[in-house]
Amino acid sequence: MARYFWVAGTDTDVGKTVVTTYFMHYFQAKGEVMPYKPVQTGIIDEGSNSYYRDTQFYQSFSEMELAKELINSFSFKEPASPHYAARLEGSVIDEEIILQHLKLLKSKYDYVICEGAGGLYVPLDEKRNYHFHHLIKESQLPLVLVTRTTLGTINHTLLSIEALKAKEIPVAGIVFNAFEGTDLEADNIATILQITGLPSLVIPKLQNLSDLKQLRLENAEEFFERLLSI
Numbered sequence: 001m002a003r004y005f006w007v008a009g010t011d012t013d014v015g016k017t018v019v020t021t022y023f024m025h026y027f028q029a030k031g032e033v034m035p036y037k038p039v040q041t042g043i044i045d046e047g048s049n050s051y052y053r054d055t056q057f058y059q060s061f062s063e064m065e066l067a068k069e070l071i072n073s074f075s076f077k078e079p080a081s082p083h084y085a086a087r088l089e090g091s092v093i094d095e096e097i098i099l100q101h102l103k104l105l106k107s108k109y110d111y112v113i114c115e116g117a118g119g120l121y122v123p124l125d126e127k128r129n130y131h132f133h134h135l136i137k138e139s140q141l142p143l144v145l146v147t148r149t150t151l152g153t154i155n156h157t158l159l160s161i162e163a164l165k166a167k168e169i170p171v172a173g174i175v176f177n178a179f180e181g182t183d184l185e186a187d188n189i190a191t192i193l194q195i196t197g198l199p200s201l202v203i204p205k206l207q208n209l210s211d212l213k214q215l216r217l218e219n220a221e222e223f224f225e226r227l228l229s230i
C-alpha cells in the first residue's frame, strides 16, 4: 500500500510543489501527512525573513504545523541544479542521509509525499554520476509524474516515462498541470494517455493559488485509490 511516494516532474517549474501541496491537503483529511523536499535550492532572502519557496508553500497550506527539520534535508542558496548549488557552498549531497530520513518519516506518518528537484536526471552529485532518479530508485517508492499541458509536453513526458520504465520505477500516474482548456492541450493530454495508458489527473491553471484548498477533481478518488494500491 503506497502511502509513501514521490511527486516527480518532467522539468523544473512544471508544478511539483503545487501538486505535492494539493496531495498533502487531500490526505490530511485522512491521516497524518508529511510532505518532504529532500533537496531544495534557491533561497528567497527578504532581509530578516529568508525562506525556500517549496517548503514555505507546504507550510502555508498545511492544516498542521510542519517541523522544519522534517520537511527538508539539504537546502542551498543558489537557484540552480542541486549538484552546482551544493558545490558553490563547498557541500555535497549524501543520499544516505535522505534515505535514513525517509525511513524515519515513514515510521511516523500515515502518508509521506516526497518532491523531486527539477526533472529525473537532475544531478545530485555529478562526480559520481548520481541523479535524482537514482535516489528515487533506491527509495523503492512509486512516483507520480507531473507534466505540462502545453506544446512540448508530449516529448518531455514520453522521455521521462521511457526512462522510468527502463529503471523499473513504478509510475502510479500522470498529473497534467496548469491546464488552460485549449484544444491543443486537450489533444496533448489525450495523445499521452493513448500512448502510455496511465491513470491521470488534470489540474487547471488556478487564477489564485489559494483556490488549491477548494480544488475538487472529478476522478481524484479513483486516481488516489490506484496510487495507494501500488
Ligand SMILES: Nc1ncnc2c1ncn2[C@@H]1O[C@H](COP(=O)(O)OP(=O)(O)OP(=O)(O)O)[C@@H](O)[C@H]1O
Binding pocket: 009, 011, 012, 013, 014, 015, 016, 017, 018, 019, 054, 116, 117, 118, 119, 177, 178, 179, 203, 204, 205, 206, 207, 209
Ligand atoms: N495549476 C497551477 N495554477 C497556477 N499556477 C501554477 C500552477 N501550478 C504551478 N503554478 C505556478 O507555477 C510556478 C512553478 O510551480 P512549482 O513551483 O509547483 O513548480 P515545481 O515543479 O515544483 O518547480 P521546482 O523544480 O523548482 O521544484 C509557481 O509559481 C507556481 O505557483
Ligand SMILES: C[C@H](N)[C@H](N)CCCCCC(=O)O
Binding pocket: 012, 013, 040, 041, 042, 078, 079, 080, 081, 082, 117, 118, 119, 122
Ligand atoms: C532552482 C529550481 N527552482 C530547482 N529547485 C532546481 C532545478 C534544477 C534543474 C537542473 C537542470 O535540469 O538543468
Ligand SMILES: [Mg+2]
Binding pocket: 015, 016, 017, 018, 054, 115
Ligand atoms: Mg517545487
